[in-house]
Amino acid sequence: MDALERDYRTVLLATHQPPCLSLYQPTHRAHPDKQQDPIRFRNLVRDLELSLAQKHAGRDSAPLLRPFYDLADDGDFWNHALDGIAAFAAPGLFKVYRLQRPVRALAVVADSFHTKPLLRLLQSADRYHILGIDRQQASVYEGNRYALDEVELAPGFPRTAVDVVGVRQGAPERTKRAYGPEGPGQTTRHGTDVRQDELDRDMERFFRAVDEAVLDQYSRPTGMPLLLAALPEHRHLFRAVSRNPFLMSETIDAYPGALSIDELRERAWRLVLPLYLERLGGLVDEFGAARAKHLGSADLADIARAAVAGRVATLLIEADRVVPGRFEPETGAIAFAPLHDPGVDDLLDDVGEHVLRAGGDVVIVPAERMPADTGIAAIYRF
Incomplete structure (x- = not known):
């Protein structure tokens, strides 16, 4: 896929x-x-x-x-x-x-x-990823407040530790390795300890490979927050090796296979919700500050012209709002019209698509969090 x-x-x-x-x-x-x-x-x-x-x-x-x-x-x-x-x-x-x-x-x-x-x-702001991991395997999920599904991992993703470290077969275990002279009070390492060291190094290599793959294939392209789902003995090591700036500090203390998909989604959303509200609150505050400096607007006609001029840095669109009309992509001119007329589409989506083409950000915001009653709000670059 x-x-x-x-x-x-x-x-x-x-x-x-x-x-x-x-x-x-x-x-x-x-x-x-x-x-x-x-x-x-x-x-x-x-x-x-x-x-x-x-x-x-x-x-x-x-x-x-x-x-x-x-x-x-x-x-x-x-x-x-x-x-x-x-x-x-x-x-x-x-x-x-x-x-x-x-x-x-x-x-x-x-x-x-x-x-x-x-x-x-x-562009909905409620989306997130979950990484489930133990010493043997990894899985990735994508969700929002309503749904959660396991991601079909791309070829080359390190799904299992075997993909990274291979299969250790027929490697003889040394019966004893000493660090320093033997005797009372001295350190002696036995074969089981040496084998455990190898397993721990393998797990660290696996975790590093998974962390890099998740960052490159999922977190960086989407900017979505990442939740870790792992047992304590695995999550501590993963956090120690992870370089993913999108990894949340909160953790689901279970491997996903131990939970139903609904249980996993419910636990994830409880952890993501505060971050979601914080992000929306920050965008609303940023819009208010920009508007006070005449670098923000909630007027659709003004925003449409600014989008064509490449001035829109961030655009907020009300989630379920539709404003029917025609958008002229060359000039930014808009004309309101009934949705059933030929050539009429949703102006909010038209403007949002143009902002994305120009390299701006678009965020879909629920009605109760919108900072304006027009269904749209823009923060300008200049």
Whole structure:
């Protein structure tokens, strides 16, 4: 499975040779509902096929559509569905992602990918990772306040200690190693002690490899807080070797395999909640200070123009707010209009997507934490 976090800005927001195909679908985790998901997916693929025939008549669409039909026949993929999927194709490119939140069914053929449904999912401030580890194996989970799922680790991730240190077979144990002369009061090390030293060094090597992989593949690309789930005898060593600045000081004192997924999510959210509230409080305070210096605004028209000019450093968007209208990406001009009109989309998402393209940050904030009643608030660079 591709890493949506890494791909969002660098792949999905990038320019591609058209046509660009985007497909979104809600999916189900359990029977019997999940049995209908592949059928609904094929119907959406047929919508893509019809749209291609209308907009790109005469083009051989088979290479673009083949990965979608192959996915429809992939039973293992559908057996491990979460709450939604997003799939994208362009000449020479196919990407598919499992989503932790439902999305509206949609099939779009355009000159660029339709990524707005991902904005609120990816930029929500309540997301976190969990690293579960003991001396033999490691696992990674991604969650929010509502859901938690184990991550499908990328090839090369050190899942087990064997991946890092190999299998020790047939290594003869020395019966005794002395440090200093033998005798009363002197230090003598026996074979079991020497073997334990080897095991401890192996565990440290494994923990260092896992720490580096988590930082490079998950924490650094996402900026999400990381919770450690481990027994005391393992967590102390991991914290001693870790160089991950996203690792929280709080710990879940259990290996994830000892808990149900709901128990793990509940324990994680209790620990993440204070950090989540602190982060939102800091953003609200930062916005207030910026606004007092005329470096912040809650006016949508002003923010839209500032986004096009590259002035928005941080944008706060109300989680469930929709402001229908048209956004002109060249000038930043906006026009309010009914959502059912052709060409009308959510202005908040339009502006947020433009801010991300310009290198700014977007944070989705629940209504009760928003510092303005317009559904949007911006902190400007200048």
